[in-house]
Amino acid sequence: MEMFKGLGKAGLLVVALLLFVGLLALASVSPMAASIGSFMLIGLGTVYTESARPSDVLFYEADRNASREAVTVLSGQNLLLGTVLGKISKSCPTTGTADGGNTGNGTCTGVTVSARAKIGTLVLKILKASDEKGSTATPAAIAGNTGDGTLASATVGANALPGVYKAICIEPATNAGKFQVEDPNGVIIGVATVAVAFSTGGHLTFTIADGATDFASGDGFTITVSASGAGGEIEVTDPDGNKLPSAKIGTAYTSEQVNFTVNDGSTDFIVGDKFTIAIVAGSGKVKILTPAAVDGTQNAYGIIIGAVDASGGDLAGVAVVRDAVLKDAGMVWPGGITAGQKTTALAELDARHVTVRTAQ
Numbered sequence: 001m002e003m004f005k006g007l008g009k010a011g012l013l014v015v016a017l018l019l020f021v022g023l024l025a026l027a028s029v030s031p032m033a034a035s036i037g038s039f040m041l042i043g044l045g046t047v048y049t050e051s052a053r054p055s056d057v058l059f060y061e062a063d064r065n066a067s068r069e070a071v072t073v074l075s076g077q078n079l080l081l082g083t084v085l086g087k088i089s090k091s092c093p094t095t096g097t098a099d100g101g102n103t104g105n106g107t108c109t110g111v112t113v114s115a116r117a118k119i120g121t122l123v124l125k126i127l128k129a130s131d132e133k134g135s136t137a138t139p140a141a142i143a144g145n146t147g148d149g150t151l152a153s154a155t156v157g158a159n160a161l162p163g164v165y166k167a168i169c170i171e172p173a174t175n176a177g178k179f180q181v182e183d184p185n186g187v188i189i190g191v192a193t194v195a196v197a198f199s200t201g202g203h204l205t206f207t208i209a210d211g212a213t214d215f216a217s218g219d220g221f222t223i224t225v226s227a228s229g230a231g232g233e234i235e236v237t238d239p240d241g242n243k244l245p246s247a248k249i250g251t252a253y254t255s256e257q258v259n260f261t262v263n264d265g266s267t268d269f270i271v272g273d274k275f276t277i278a279i280v281a282g283s284g285k286v287k288i289l290t291p292a293a294v295d296g297t298q299n300a301y302g303i304i305i306g307a308v309d310a311s312g313g314d315l316a317g318v319a320v321v322r323d324a325v326l327k328d329a330g331m332v333w334p335g336g337i338t339a340g341q342k343t344t345a346l347a348e349l350d351a352r353h354v355t356v357r358t359a360q
Contacts, residue, residue, distance in 0.1 A: 054305050057082040057330030059357060062323035067354075069302070071319045073310040074285040083304045083332040084289045084345060085319055086297030088282035090117055096124060096260060096275035104269030106249070108262050108277070113294050116256040117279050120239020124262065125274040128233040130249060133160045134226030137204060142222065147177075147215030149194065151208050154223045159202035161185070162227035167192055167208065168220040177215045179208060184225075227268055234262055239279070286319065288334050291341040300345035302354060303331060326356045 061067040073079060074088070096108030108124065137154035151167065163184025170191075171178035179192040183203060192198035192208055194215070199205040204223060230250030238244055238257055247253040249269065252261045258277060262269075282296055286304075290297045302321030309315070320326070326349075333342065346356055 052081045059325040067320050067324040069321045072285045073308045073315050073317045074287040075313045077287050078309045078311050079304045080332045081307045082330045085286045085301045086289045087301040089296030090282045092279045096277045099274045102273040104273050105267045106263045106265035108275040111260045118239045122277040123237045125235045126269045127235045130227040130232040132228040132231035133162045134228045136226045138224045142220045145219040147219050148213045149211035151221040154204050154206035157202040160225050165223040169215045175210050300348040323353045328356050
């Protein structure tokens with residue numbers, strides 16, 4: 001101690017700091033050295049806490065850092081060392097693209113990728129136009145009628161079909177007559193009598209009124225039932241040409257690859273109208289594992305091996321993504337993760353040859 005006489009408290013503090021810096025430099029060789037340096041400074045009134053180190057989460061990694069990979073941490077993330085990561089591997093637009101030759105002017109909205117979405121273009125093709133009735137029925141006299149009677153109004157029934165119904169005079173009579181009624185498919189659904197309310201099979205309800213001039217054979221009326229625009233069948237084909245379950249116009253569609261809704265417009269779709277949905281590769285950026293996501297970050301990709309605060313923008317980092325053994329106590333998981341989700345993530349890491357063990 002003779003060599004430190006005369007230095008005073010300030011001098012001793014400088015010497016202690018120099019010793020501490022030297023011990024930190026040796027920490028990679030002897031972690032105990034850093035601890036000794038911290039202990040020395042306690043006596044001088046300052047306590048220094050050593051930050052987390054890779055050894056806190058790593059049992060083993062491949063030689064020459066073959067287990068590591070340079071990554072870009074997504075803006076808004078503040079990741080601690082050992083944070084379990086997901087990687088953005090795919091993305092898609094929020095709307096489908098209407099084919100330029102479409103007759104219908106409806107839209108495809110609410111598009112999101114699902115967990116098993118494939119990179120490429122999905123095709124949505126109308127196989128059958130709307131098969132659900134609307135709420136209105138519009139009658140009209142057939143051009144060239146002899147009789148001047150009327151069919152003034154009609155009510156849509158529960159079993160009505162969208163399209164054109166026909167009522168054709170088959171038995172003329174003075175101030176009377178009978179009309180054969182056909183549905184839009186040409187199926188005879190009953191016979192209407194002049195001046196008597198017609199209602200059968202839950203299709204339509206109407207009354208044909210006699211006029212000043214009696215009806216002649218072949219006179220008739222059309223009754224057009226509007227379509228709701230919903231219910232038509234849509235063929236869904238994935239990027240590999242595989243057929244997915246069919247969708248319906250106006251009904252939200254969900255599958256293992258994509259979710260969307262095809263909405264009716266003011267002009268109904270016809271067979272052959274279509275939309276495309278392009279699913280593209282994601283940005284490749286990483287963020288904390290997000291089990292509920294569908295963009296790839298729901299799958300465990302690796303761990304961040306050094307703290308990265310990307311709160312203000314994307315930032316470079318380094319991740320361990322293969323050929324390593326991790327300490328479970330050093331791993332940082334997303335808040336609220338369930339036991340089942342963690343088990344799934346550990347299996348995903350294991351598939352990448354990243355094994356997790358309990359520290360002894």
